[in-house]
Amino acid sequence: MEHIVIIGNGISGVTAARHIRKLSDKKITIISAETEYFFSRTALMYIYMGHMKFEHTQPYENWFWEKNRIELKKGFVKHVKDASKELVFASGETMKYDKLIIATGSKPNKFGWPGQDLNGVMGMYHKQDLEKLEQYAPNNDVCKRAVIVGGGLIGIELAEMLQSRDIPVTFLVRESSFWNGVLPAGESEMINQHIKEHHIDLRLGVNLQEIKADENGNVKSIIIKETGEEIPCTVVGLTAGVSPNVDFLKDSNIELGRGVKVNRRLETNVKDIYAIGDCAEQHEAIGNRRPIEAVWYTGRMMGETLAQTLCGNPRDYNPGHWFNSAKFLDIEYQTYGWVFGERGRPDYEQHFHWKHPKKHICITIAFHKETRKFLGINTFGIRMRHHSFDTWLNENRSVEYVLEHLADANFDPEFYKQYEKEIVAQFNSEHQTAIKPKKRSWKRIFSY
């Protein structure tokens, strides 16, 4: 029986294992050094915030793995001996494999800041990070102030976590406005406002100079590079992005870039070794996507795709239209298709922006200047139906068509106020069009 070994029990590895089991009878082993059972990394924040316990972040009950004959092995893989198809663990143990799937995910970036390894400095990625945070920041007596370095999605989550325990937070963001590498200016500004409204000390356009220690090797303060200001704190969160967790492969024959180099079949340069999820790096980026995508659902899709390939149904990894979502404190964000921020926006991309006069609700629609083709949408505070936009993008619909049928795509709970009329009216007045928004139609929704 073929033995498939998966290193990493995150969403990619576990999805691959589940689908291989669905499609075949192969022997499957999942290796993890982090936890015994699969848990949802995205939910770590909710444990600290007291919304959930760790067990709630486990999507499958503990009996699931044995029932599905998926063997779990706790251990840290130190070397991959690809010639002899063997893994060597830190403990000295070895394990043979027939096919190897590398799904080791990411690790938080550290940019060589002085003091980056002091007690009280941590990322927010692994379960161990959560345990560390619980140790260094259990409440606002122990942790008088925390500084977060890096204005991405994990940074704002960490800010929300600390804030849930009334710990004062200073949030250092390198960019001139929060996440403006991704978000258009208006949206980015709205998030700035929202962060400040939560009494988080947001510092824009600043970098970390160094982290200072007290006599015991604990964090005492940080220095801001631009101003030289010293901010006393006991916890520093480093959330300046993540990079593939592939150091253990350096002495193998597997080709590495920033991550494990793979082709569209998710194969590495070594036969019978594959890589999926955050640690995989496409030789060439797919469409507007980045070569390395550290996104939950792409890991899941790669897992599903590879399972098909390994079970005699070879397929390319062919992610469809881009989509994503996040939550910035209390503001939900969804995106379908491509809407570029200032950085890297193609010349043909035109934006239509609507914002609620008072509330944190807004949308940005991107479309082609000349062809009027709908390119993508960002929504804040309004939920949208994935299926509708996926279809419209497939069908190359125009921005006018999308606006006309916008009500079909609304996914807000019942009784919520809907804004299609206001949105379309503003578009009509800005573009001298006469679009009439149609009422929601189940018939159309199910035909998409």
Next chain:
Amino acid sequence: MKFIRIAGLYIFIASVVLFSATLFMGNYSLTETSIEQTFSDKKARVTETFAKVAKENGVLDKTYSNPFSFMSDVKGLFEKHNQQVSKDIAKEKGISSEETEKLIAAATKNGNVVYTKEVVDQVLSGEKAKTLDQSTNWMYSPGKTYDSVETFQNDLTNKVNDANRNLAKEFFLYDNKYSRFDITKAASSGIIVENKGLFLFLTFGLGIIGSLMFIITGLFLKPIPGIKNNGIYLNNATNRGWVGIVVFGFLVIFYVLLYFHPYVIVNWTSIVDPVKALFIENGSASQWFVYGLLYTVSMTVMAIRMFIKYRHNQYQIVRTAVVLAFQIIFAFLLVEILPLFDLPGVDLKNAWPLDYNFLTDWNVKNYLEAGHLGKFMFFWGIILSLILVPVLVYFYGKRWYCSWVCGCGGLAETLGDPYRQLSDKRLIAWKIERWTIYPVLVFAVIMTIIVGYNTYYVINAPDIAAANQNEFFGINAYRINEWYGFLIGSIFAGVIGTGFYPLLGNRTWCRFGCPLAAYMGIIQRFKSKFRITTNGGQCISCGNCSTYCEQGIDVRAYAQKGQNIVRSSCVGCGICSAVCPRGVLKLENASDDGATRHKVPEVILGNDMDLFEMLEENK
């Protein structure tokens, strides 16, 4: 603001402690007045005899400081009263022991027993002769022979005693929770009874003020709307910690007293007498009025909490407002008001089989004896259960009832909201659920058939009902009704259903026991437009939806597969959708065809690989 919040908490706790302490306040004393008051609807002889018995036993005018010691002395009086009444009646119009001896002598000839109607007529006359003839004609010779004179003597003496006792029956008292409650309430006096208004303010009043202070300050301390479940699992009250266990103990004791020992809580009924008096002049509140008031007040206060907590979520606001309005208008006000118009005081939204007494004879009689409107109300009950319930479940799912109308659901969604995360999500819990809720439905249906059959005869042909001994298939209608009421109505729905909120979550009854939920669940699962739609591939498996599902549905298990949630147990509270950080879930009433409700995408939307082709293949 923080100070007001903490002060509110202390005021609330103080009011609860005082409310509990009132049970040990005041005095209980059985006086002639209180006995008269208790038995005012009975014959004068009852009052006189009971007072006499009480005096003989040294209980009359004795003062007790708590209901327990009072009842330990008083409960024996009922049987003693019955013996006394029997004795008195026998003396007055019963067959005396001399007469019995005469009968035996007349029937005994040369050591042989010849007992006939002539013997009876020879010794007795008039009513007495008639009574004895009726109860002993089966003993007449030569139909029956006796081995010895002693046997006959014993049989006849017993029968005479029975007959005498029968004469006294109309004056008998029965020792049950109702009579115990009535006598205790009439006997209570002292600080509570003299200061009802004051105690109403100190308990209910301060409880409301304190909890509102605690709740409303949250609006200022956390001024930005949004999902704020911070600290729920770090808090002893909501993570099965010691506060939760204390609350659990309090609730269980409350329900046990309410259902089985209401005499203990007469002081609570006295406290709310002024509220009852708003409906009936000088009205005296029963334990059910206390319960109804407490229920409605708790729901109202906690609904205000819901309005604040979910002020950003229009679905929660509308739903909470509606379920609260149904409680206040239908379950509380109308129940008090309808009897003022000589109509049965029923909760018109309480549908069978949740309302398990719908076909019980006294209930049906109440309806039928209340004129055209009463008859209409009876038909309304039938239409509600058999037509309205299934039709609305088809269009909107069972949520229209469970989380928008139902009283049990209303309490669960307001008072129970802080405990929703404690429901068990494991597969084993789902299996247990299916092994409890459907048998309860079957039990309810069988019970209703037997009770309904009996009621039909009790109303249309009482002779046949009596001849059947109120039995059907060998099961006594009253007994099965009683057992259902005890096991399901009281223990399951009350003690476990609500008492266990802090341990098992707020929907234990609705999930594991409610027969109406089971009935609607079957329709919802197989023929309804309702589902929770999963939004393509947006789910990140975080588990907020499953954690906060009060019905213990593992919502995430569906959402992460891109599959819609179509489950019989879903009550459509909408919290999974509210707590989802990624906008993945939406409660919808769309098409009822299986494909759009159940479709499981093989590859989650977002991977182009062969999505549409594969869906075609699946068809």
